[in-house]
Amino acid sequence: xxxxxxxxxxxxxxxxxxxxxxxxxxxxxxxxxxxxxxxxxxxxxxxxxxxxxxxxxxxxxxxxxxxxxxxxxxxxxxxxxxxxxxxxxxxxxxxxxxxxxxxxxxxxxxxxxxxxxxxxxxxxxxxxxxxxxxxxxxxxxxxxxxxxxxxxxxxxxxxxxxxxxxxxxxxxxxxxxxxxxxxxxxxxxxxxxxxxxxxxxxxxxxxxxxxxxxxxxxxxxxxxxxxxxxxxxxxxxxxxxxxxxxxxxxxxxxxxxxxxxxxxxxxxxxxxxxxxxxxxxxxxxxxxxxxxxxxx
Amino acid sequence: xxxxxxxxxxxxxxxxxxxxxxxxxxxxxxxxxxxxxxxxxxxxxxxxxxxxxxxxxxxxxxxxxxxxxxxxxxxxxxxxxxxxxxxxxxxxxxxxxxxxxxxxxxxxxxxxxxxxxxxxxxxxxxxxxxxxxxxxxxxxxxxxxxxxxxxxxxxxxxxxxxxxxxxxxxxxxxxxxxxxxxxxxxxxxxxxxxxxxxxxxxxxxxxxxxxxxxxxxxxxxxxxxxxxxxxxxxxxxxxxxxxxxxxxxxxxxxxxxxxxxxxxxxxxxxxxxxxxxxxxxxxxxxxxxxxxxxxxxxxxxxxxxxxxxxxxxxxxxxxxxxxxxxxxxxxxxxxxxxxxxxxxxxxxxxxxxxxxxxxxxxxxxxxxxxxxxxxxxxxxxxxxxxxxxxxxxxxxxxxxxxxxxxxxxxxxxxxxxxxxxxxxxxxxxxxxxxxxxxxxxxxxxxxxxxx
Numbered sequence: 001x002x003x004x005x006x007x008x009x010x011x012x013x014x015x016x017x018x019x020x021x022x023x024x025x026x027x028x029x030x031x032x033x034x035x036x037x038x039x040x041x042x043x044x045x046x047x048x049x050x051x052x053x054x055x056x057x058x059x060x061x062x063x064x065x066x067x068x069x070x071x072x073x074x075x076x077x078x079x080x081x082x083x084x085x086x087x088x089x090x091x092x093x094x095x096x097x098x099x100x101x102x103x104x105x106x107x108x109x110x111x112x113x114x115x116x117x118x119x120x121x122x123x124x125x126x127x128x129x130x131x132x133x134x135x136x137x138x139x140x141x142x143x144x145x146x147x148x149x150x151x152x153x154x155x156x157x158x159x160x161x162x163x164x165x166x167x168x169x170x171x172x173x174x175x176x177x178x179x180x181x182x183x184x185x186x187x188x189x190x191x192x193x194x195x196x197x198x199x200x201x202x203x204x205x206x207x208x209x210x211x212x213x214x215x216x217x218x219x220x221x222x223x224x225x226x227x228x229x230x231x232x233x234x235x236x237x238x239x240x241x242x243x244x245x246x247x248x249x250x251x252x253x254x255x256x257x258x259x260x261x262x263x264x265x266x267x268x269x270x271x272x273x274x275x276x277x278x279x280x281x282x283x284x285x286x287x288x289x290x291x292x293x294x295x296x
Numbered sequence: 297x298x299x300x301x302x303x304x305x306x307x308x309x310x311x312x313x314x315x316x317x318x319x320x321x322x323x324x325x326x327x328x329x330x331x332x333x334x335x336x337x338x339x340x341x342x343x344x345x346x347x348x349x350x351x352x353x354x355x356x357x358x359x360x361x362x363x364x365x366x367x368x369x370x371x372x373x374x375x376x377x378x379x380x381x382x383x384x385x386x387x388x389x390x391x392x393x394x395x396x397x398x399x400x401x402x403x404x405x406x407x408x409x410x411x412x413x414x415x416x417x418x419x420x421x422x423x424x425x426x427x428x429x430x431x432x433x434x435x436x437x438x439x440x441x442x443x444x445x446x447x448x449x450x451x452x453x454x455x456x457x458x459x460x461x462x463x464x465x466x467x468x469x470x471x472x473x474x475x476x477x478x479x480x481x482x483x484x485x486x487x488x489x490x491x492x493x494x495x496x497x498x499x500x501x502x503x504x505x506x507x508x509x510x511x512x513x514x515x516x517x518x519x520x521x522x523x524x525x526x527x528x529x530x531x532x533x534x535x536x537x538x539x540x541x542x543x544x545x546x547x548x549x550x551x552x553x554x555x556x557x558x559x560x561x562x563x564x565x566x567x568x569x570x571x572x573x574x575x576x577x578x579x580x581x582x583x584x585x586x587x588x589x590x591x592x593x594x595x596x597x598x599x600x601x602x603x604x605x606x607x608x609x610x611x612x613x614x615x616x617x618x619x620x621x622x623x624x625x626x627x628x629x630x631x632x633x634x635x636x637x638x639x640x641x642x643x644x645x646x647x648x649x650x651x652x653x654x655x656x657x658x659x660x661x662x663x664x665x666x667x668x669x670x671x672x673x674x675x676x677x678x679x680x681x682x683x684x685x686x687x688x689x690x691x692x693x694x695x696x697x698x699x700x701x702x703x704x705x706x707x708x709x710x711x712x713x714x715x716x717x718x719x720x721x722x723x724x725x726x727x728x729x730x731x732x733x734x735x736x737x738x739x740x741x742x743x744x745x746x747x
């Protein structure tokens with residue numbers, strides 16, 4: 001069996017992710033199913049806040065497997081991602097066995113007891129079902145990609161002193177990227193590619209209602225319609241699903257049951273995060289004009 | 297579709313993708329087959345998503361993939377259901393379309409697209425004939441239905457979102473137009489063979505669009521890619537600088553650090569290098585033929601400005617003028633940029649034909665101080681002097697003080713020697729690069745910009 005074999009069909013993916021509060025669109029569900037069946041890592045790209053990391057979490061919860069997370073950042077290296085020798089413990093061991101010969105000591109200090117495993121090794125070495133999340137892989141340096149190739153291509157890790165450790169059970173692997181840097185083709189071709197875009201209005205309405213219980217249908221529809229219009233507006237930072245949910249929550253807290261100029265103007269900061277964008281949105285939605293009309 | 301035909305279809309699909317600049321090797325084809333096996337052929341949309349996951353590597357490749365997929369795995373065969381019955385009346389069709397657009401009835405819109413192509417998009421006959429989305433859309437003119445659709449939906453809720461209704465309806469109409477185009481491609485593929493359609497009727501992805509032939513929408517689409525593009529380039533430049541930082545040991549700091557480890561220099565300290573931020577000078581041909589290209593490059597350099605200590609932009613047609621301030625303020629309104637440059641700067645004294653020789657002479661006379669030993673000089677233009685004197689001397693005088701100089705030419709290399717182009721002679725003075733689309737421009741900018 002090559003794949004991880006968590007799911008039997010695409011519909012089952014949709015159903016079980018929904019139980020965890022993750023409403024998957026058709027592309028997401030299909031690709032998750034394929035990654036599961038073919039045992040390939042899943043490279044997820046898309047704008048911030050569409051639920052890339054959340055997807056890995058939902059899969060791990062839906063399948064009852066542990067989640068191993070490697071958060072990438074500039075300068076993350078082998079000893080943070082893969083494994084490290086526990087130098088302090090090795091030194092103690094050498095000091096403790098003062099009288100023994102070098103050969104015995106050497107045979108002893110390079111064993112698994114002195115190996116600190118980091119996320120990638122942890123994900124591969126365990127027996128239990130595992131979801132490995134390599135988050136924001138585009139933030140890491142190019143060198144790390146080379147490291148990932150062995151892990152993601154063959155699901156094995158080579159430790160020179162110990163030999164090659166092959167995964168007993170393949171982890172379900174998710175890599176996320178915000179595309180700040182172009183990933184190398186070598187890495188891309190080992191993965192299934194999934195671009196999560198902003199959801200269709202219908203799906204987004206369902207997401208908002210699931211995340212914010214208590215918000216009524218009409219208000220949800222208005223929120224999604226406005227957020228959709230803002231996305232078409234060519235802003236510096238288009239509002240994402242996360243922002244739509246936040247906004248719905250804010251409106252609920254403000255006790256608004258319909259959208260009007262007053263409410264939108266007061267809460268615009270929740271969905272639009274740059275001053276230029278706010279100016280542009282006010283302009284386009286004619287917020288100020290409408291206010292003048294009311295004042296005169 | 298029979299099972300036996302599937303490998304051939306997949307190979308056809310992958311070959312067509314390659315023809316449109318998507319790099320997919322044999323291993324991707326094998327993946328695609330594995331996907332088809334796991335998913336089965338029952339659900340077309342799932343198959344589409346699955347194949348996309350296996351074959352694509354970048355989000356920008358998706359539109360090309362969708363078009364190719366629709367041709368290789370068509371929705372059906374022959375005249376669509378509902379278009380067969382009788383001769384269609386244009387007014388009836390338009391009325392139905394209004395109702396479907398107002399109700400956001402996806403199935404209805406797809407059916408109407410089929411009818412529109414069958415009834416109004418046919419041209420020619422026999423094996424030479426086909427279906428044209430252009431013809432069909434010209435007859436049906438869905439964009440004129442906006443007001444009627446709005447009257448139908450009526451802004452009924454009296455809600456804040458009503459003011460967004462117009463944009464919303466416009467989006468639906470655009471979706472209908474896309475459906476008509478897809479349908480026309482499918483029917484033509486049936487009539488004239490898939491191969492032909494795959495080669496000619498699939499629009500290239502945004503980064504493959506030729507600057508010189510891009511239409512208005514494509515240019516707008518290109519402008520939208522500027523921000524992500526500049527961000528990627530900036531990261532790449534920054535990473536390169538970081539790498540260049542390693543190497544030289546700072547003795548003083550290493551010794552000081554070694555005090556904490558009893559004088560043994562365990563952790564060497566490296567010398568920090570001041571990142572050299574080059575100045576950049578852009579000299580752009582702004583005449584009509586290459587304006588789209590110049591526009592795009594100016595905006596890109598503008599977006600990258602924090603990577604440089606200074607950016608200066610000059611535009612020319614037959615004389616040269618500084619337009620830095622216009623580009624700087626113009627980033628907010630990229631569409632009007634070109635018009636403002638032409639209105640506010642003196643670029644031409646004659647008839648608006650470019651004269652490179654004269655413009656270069658004026659540059660050396662008036663703006664020679666702009667180019668110093670710290671400058672990277674980029675010249676943009678097709679090198680077509682309209683028969684004028686190329687004035688290689690002036691170009692040499694511009695290039696020689698600069699640290700780096702490059703010429704970006706939006707024309708195909710094969711055309712450089714032809715007609716009134718002096719590109720080949722200019723190329724002897726300054727390295728010239730073919731730069732026809734964003735893909736090439738990105739690679740070039742990444743490579744050319746000094747660290």
